[in-house]
Amino acid sequence: MSNNIDYSLYLVTEAYREGYRSEYLKKVRQALQGGVNVLQFREKNASSLRQFELAKALKDMSQSFHVPFIINDRVDIALAVNADGVHVGQEDLPAEDVRRLIGPDKLLGVSAATVEEAVKAERDGADYLGVGSVFQTGSKGDATLIEMDEIARIRQEVTIPIVAIGGINAENVKRLPERHADGIAVISAILSAADPKGAAEQLKEQFLSKKHK
Amino acid sequence: MSNNIDYSLYLVTEAYREGYRSEYLKKVRQALQGGVNVLQFREKNASSLRQFELAKALKDMSQSFHVPFIINDRVDIALAVNADGVHVGQEDLPAEDVRRLIGPDKLLGVSAATVEEAVKAERDGADYLGVGSVFQTGSKGDATLIEMDEIARIRQEVTIPIVAIGGINAENVKRLPERHADGIAVISAILSAADPKGAAEQLKEQFLSKKHK
């Protein structure tokens, strides 16, 4: 399913808080109602069992919206719930090993901050890249800012889709310096909003209005 | 490979400290030289990439000692390095899902603290059980003490091997109240010892001298 995926608005889940399952799922559902095109489950603290249970619920939900469901880092949980793909960072399992584990038909996304990482990811079997951080972010403490024209440089060297990530919100999405990203990935700009559906609609409209045709 | 495994002395790795790779591997090697029969890699804090790299090194090492190599929780890393098996606790992926992911030939160990958990684990495809904690332990903060005769009760209800775990050391191994365990699992009693090889030899001898024939 690696072709014809619309990456315009790519939602990454926020950290799960034990005891808030229904609120957590409700916000993701509202975001999907607002037009999210791809859903990534990213959870670094919950037990593997809890991750498995949440992933099953999110898989069902994204399927009902006909939206690809991708799991960050945990290839085993992706295989266990039959997710549509896996996303790995540079500190996760190597992309080529992940591709071997998930087979040729699942989506593989790889985080890249440099042209070198991007080219290697495409060679190792990535279907798309997450490139950032494009702005300062509170969501991922370990993320480093990339130079403003790095996405344009990466665009010249790889053919797979590029999703810009890192601190993107309704204000700065207009200042995204390049117009070469195929999509934007967000967490808090949607999930910390009072109205996740409205926030998703607004972000998507703003991104699409300046997207390179 | 679920048959004919000797579980007598089952080593679980200690937490990895970044920058101490050679010391970490050296202690495991010394423990293997002291007669460890099964090696489990358990790592909750390192990145997936670091876990993958350590697992590859430990797999090679255990293979050279003809000792089964098992990975705790992370089925994906076990598949990526072709480990001999996976061990899961009650908060990890469900045993039946793990069995589906690893296939029929890999070892599956499951932690059980009650007869009910033990019976379910065997039914779900476990090859052996880790039962404990039999003593107070500093290694696993979340472990709760089991009643002294729980291993004997579990032994009556399941046929698969039982490995006793939790706070076992050279002193209390003699006080293990039942003689029905097929092996003992240890971390610090070997890896925090000044002489891991000697500590392994001593523990194994003490366990075997009181093991049920």
Ligand code: NI
């Ligand atoms: Ni077997």
